[in-house]
Amino acid sequence: MQEMTHRLTMDLRRLSFENHDSxxxxxxxxxxxxxxxxxxGENNEPLYVCDSCSSSLKETAIRHYYIPRPYETPDQETKLWRYMDFTKYVSLLSSKAIYFTRxxxxEDLFEGAKGIRKNKERWDSYYLEFFKNAIMNPPEGYVCELSEQEIEKDAQRLLKEMEVNxxxxxxxTFVNCWHENEHESEAMWRLYSSYLANAVAIRTSYKGLYExxxxNPSVNIGRVEYIDLNKNYAGPNDAFWRKRKSFEHERxxxxxxxDLKCKEKxxxxxCDLDLLIEDVFVSPHAPEWFIHLINDINVKYSIKIKVSKSQLLEKPFF
Ligand SMILES: [Zn+2]
Known part of the structure; x- marks a missing residue:
């Protein structure tokens, strides 16, 4: 078997990131x-292959034990929205950067949680058994020579480590959230602006956000899955991709x-704003002057998109 060189170019990282599953x-x-x-390969081109195809590698950078992603990746054209206050919009434009919150x-106390505390005992006993089994059945070529007591102690230690981790x-872990929807949402305007008349929404797509x-292969973008934590747990790798059913409306x-080093909140x-922003909408409650203001600001920051009024303002007929 080839020695691993650990030489990971950005092209190789992207290739394996974008084609993770096959x-x-x-x-x-x-x-x-x-x-x-x-x-x-032969011409130093990056390759991401299975065991049977690995003979085509001239250089092996790294081998991974394949684990499916703990989230679904949306289709390229999936529409994403972000509703925000005026100040956040200006901040996005002036910083040309997206803010990821630690x-x-x-506010959600269950962010990153694996379950409800009252059910923790069941979780603990499941993983205690799991760790004991792993210790008693080491990989081929190794023998477990520990006493029952030592196995118990080791398993307890691993369980504790998992809890601390x-x-x-x-x-x-830092996160930036979007709302998946083909259409504008009245509820989201209300939820994500503290002053409804001066709220702005931008629309992008999965592809737009990623590009x-x-x-960046260090930024994972995926769909949150909503689960009933009374009956389920989030697995050790899933916790930041699961939320309680009560948040399902957020889509x-x-x-x-x-980031292991960052101590900031x-x-x-x-972020390349031209690639990110496909459309800008102002709140259905925004006065006319606010639309002009946003257009002026867009010009100032060289955003070539003309602001749209909320589609919720269309007039009905009966
Ligand atoms: Zn293959």
Whole structure:
């Protein structure tokens, strides 16, 4: 087997990120536990392949144990909205950056949670068994020589570590949220602006958001899944992609990144606004002068998009 060189160019990282689920050579759909190979071919071209195709690699950068993503990736053209106050809109334009909030700063106390505390005992006993099994059944070539007591102690330690990591993750995970919808939403105008008359919404697409952030393989963009935490848990890797059913109306698509060093409550990630902003809408309650103001601001920041009035203002007939 080739030595891994750990040489990961941006092209290779993007290639494997954008084609996470299948071998680019034969199309094999990876199953959990398969090995995916990242490397370079004859002409130093980046390759992302399965075991059977790995002989085509001249250089192996790294091999991964394939794990499916804990979220669904939306289609390229999926429409995404972000509703905001006037000041946030100006801040977006002037900073040319998207603000990612540290997940322990969200109002939702369940952000990043794996379950409800009253059900924790069941979770703990499940993972305690899981860890004990893993310790007792090491990979081929190794033998477990620990006593029952030592196994118990080790499993308890791993469980504790998982708990501490869970809390820590919140301080290292940063999220930027979008609302998935083909149409404008009256409810979202009300929810995401503190002063309804001066609210703005921008519309983009999954592709627009991904490309505006520079096709960055460190930013995961996916659909939040809403689960009933009375009956379910979020798995150790799923916690930031699951929310309680009570939030289903948000239809959230989130962009998520991890930063181990950042101590701030949020991070500004540079963004190409021309790629991001497909449309700008003003609130259905905005006065006429507000529309002019937003148009003026767009001109000042070289945003070539003309502001649309809320489509909720169309006149009915009977
Ligand atoms: Zn293959």
């Amino acid at each position: 071998c680019l050579s034969c199309g094999h759909a990876f199953q959990e536990g398969d090995t995916s190979h990242l490397g370079y 997940t322990d700063c969200f 869970g809390e820590d993750h919140k301080k290292r 505006s952030l520079g096709r 959230e698509i989130r962009a998520l990144l991890t 949020g991070k500004l990630i540079p």
